[in-house]
Amino acid sequence: xxxxxxxxxxIEIIVAVTIFSILxxxxxxxxxxxxxxxxxxxxxxxxxxRIYLNFDNIARQMRNSIKWQINNSGFRGSEDSVEFYxxxxxxxxxxxxxxxxxxxxxxxxxxxxxxxPFQNSADSVKEFKYINDLEYLRFSYYGSDSDDWKxxxxxxxxxDALPLGVKIDLKYSPHTGNSIMxxxxxxxxxx
Numbered sequence: 691x692x693x694x695x696x697x698x699x700x701i702e703i704i705v706a707v708t709i710f711s712i713l714x715x716x717x718x719x720x721x722x723x724x725x726x727x728x729x730x731x732x733x734x735x736x737x738x739x740r741i742y743l744n745f746d747n748i749a750r751q752m753r754n755s756i757k758w759q760i761n762n763s764g765f766r767g768s769e770d771s772v773e774f775y776x777x778x779x780x781x782x783x784x785x786x787x788x789x790x791x792x793x794x795x796x797x798x799x800x801x802x803x804x805x806x807p808f809q810n811s812a813d814s815v816k817e818f819k820y821i822n823d824l825e826y827l828r829f830s831y832y833g834s835d836s837d838d839w840k841x842x843x844x845x846x847x848x849x850d851a852l853p854l855g856v857k858i859d860l861k862y863s864p865h866t867g868n869s870i871m872x873x874x875x876x877x878x879x880x881x
Contacts (some may be wrong), residue, residue, distance in 0.1 A: 744800065825863040831856055
């Protein structure tokens with residue numbers, strides 16, 4: 691007595707394995723590209739977070755800036771750099787110290803130069819590079835003498851006064867091609 695048994699032929703098994711293999715490769719490539727995109731976005735997000743932290747650091751240092759008129763070297767600023775004296779807290783030594791601080795952009799990186807006044811040796815200036823892939827960094831200054839923001843500080847009418855405010859504009863252009871603009875206004879005490 692013959693029974694009608696259904697079974698898979700070799701061709702049907704090969705077709706099923708081929709379809710399964712193609713679906714597996716598609717899912718793997720999709721998963722891999724998702725992980726790659728996640729890594730890229732995480733790196734960019736960390737860089738943006740560092741920019742925010744550095745903006746806050748610059749703002750805090752500017753808010754703590756002091757009038758310093760030794761050698762006519764108080765608060766000085768142009769459109770693309772700023773130099774001022776500020777009181778900073780030294781962590782390992784646990785005391786406050788007056789520093790001369792300079793911010794500028796060199797080769798697409800935010801550069802901070804810091805030194806202690808009256809130490810004129812070349813090794814007393816410490817240089818730090820903070821942010822890469824900068825397209826520009828611009829400063830403008832506000833004084834009590836007019837209602838306009840100026841590209842330079844001090845001008846002829848400001849003398850040795852600190853600006854009342856400094857506006858910082860930064861354009862970050864990562865390799866992904868999406869430029870991001872950052873703006874911050876810092877208001878300085880005029881005691």
